[in-house]
Amino acid sequence: MVSTAALAETAAALGDPARLNMLAALMDGRALTAGELAGVAGVAPTTASGHLARLVEAGLLAVEKQGRHRYHRLASPEVARVLEGLMALSAARPLPQPRTGPRDSALREARTCYDHLAGRLAVGMADAMVARGLLDLSADGGALTEAGGRFLEGLGVAIPAARGRPFCRPCLDWSERRPHLAGALGAALCRRCLELGWVRRVAGSRALAVSPAGRMGLREVFGLEAPAG
Structure with a gap:
C-alpha cells in the first residue's frame, strides 16, 4: 500500500512548472538530454540538473547512458498515464511543447x-x-x-x-x-x-x-x- 508520505513526495515532484514542462516534452516516448530539457523548461542547465535529479528520485524519470551522454525518459507508461490524466483534469491550457506548427x-x-x-x-x-x-x-x-x-x-x-x-x-x-x-x-x-x-x-x-x-x-x-x- 502506498504511504501518504510517498504520495506527497510524488505530488511535490510534479508541482513545479519547469518539471512539468520537462515531463510533457517526454510524452512522445523520446529520451532527451539535460540540455534539451533545460531549453524546453526555460531554465539554466544548472537549474535543470536539480529538477531532473528530483524527478529521477521520485521515480518519474529514468536515465540512460550512451557513451558520454545521459538521456532522460519517462520511467514507465504509468507515468505518462498520470500526466495525461492531470491534463484532462486541468482547466488550464495545454502544457508547452516545442513549436513546429499549429x-x-x-x-x-x-x-x-x-x-x-x-x-x-x-x-x-x-x-x-x-x-x-x-x-x-x-x-x-x-x-x-x-x-x-x-x-x-x-x-x-x-x-x-x-x-x-x-x-x-x-x-x-x-x-x-x-x-x-x-x-x-x-x-x-x-x-x-x-x-x-x-x-x-x-x-x-x-x-x-x-x-x-x-x-x-x-x-x-x-x-x-x-x-x-
Whole structure:
C-alpha cells in the first residue's frame, strides 16, 4: 500500500512548472538530454540538473547512458498515464511543447501519449471498435473480444503477450475528455499505424500527421474521416 508520505513526495515532484514542462516534452516516448530539457523548461542547465535529479528520485524519470551522454525518459507508461490524466483534469491550457506548427490543433487531432495513440483520432478508433463489439472499454478497464482479435490481426497488428503492464486499458484523453486505447495493445496498434505509414511523427512534437494513405485506411477500416497531415 502506498504511504501518504510517498504520495506527497510524488505530488511535490510534479508541482513545479519547469518539471512539468520537462515531463510533457517526454510524452512522445523520446529520451532527451539535460540540455534539451533545460531549453524546453526555460531554465539554466544548472537549474535543470536539480529538477531532473528530483524527478529521477521520485521515480518519474529514468536515465540512460550512451557513451558520454545521459538521456532522460519517462520511467514507465504509468507515468505518462498520470500526466495525461492531470491534463484532462486541468482547466488550464495545454502544457508547452516545442513549436513546429499549429501546436494546439495538431495535438488535439492526433498525437502520441507515450507509446500509444491519443487525440480525436485515437478516441474515434476506440469508439469504432467498441461500437462494432471488437473492444470493451469502461472506467474499470478494457478487454479485446475474440472478434476484435481477428480484426486487429487482419490489420497486421501483432497482438502482444503483455508482461509487466496492462494488456488493454482505457486512458482518459485530455483534449477529448473521453477514453482512447492504451496498454500493451494500444502500443501495438500505434506501432502498426506508423509501420503502415498512416501517421508520421512531427519533428519536435508528439503531434502526428495523417498521410493520404492513412486517411484512406482510417476511412475503410475504422469509418473515420481524418484531415490531411
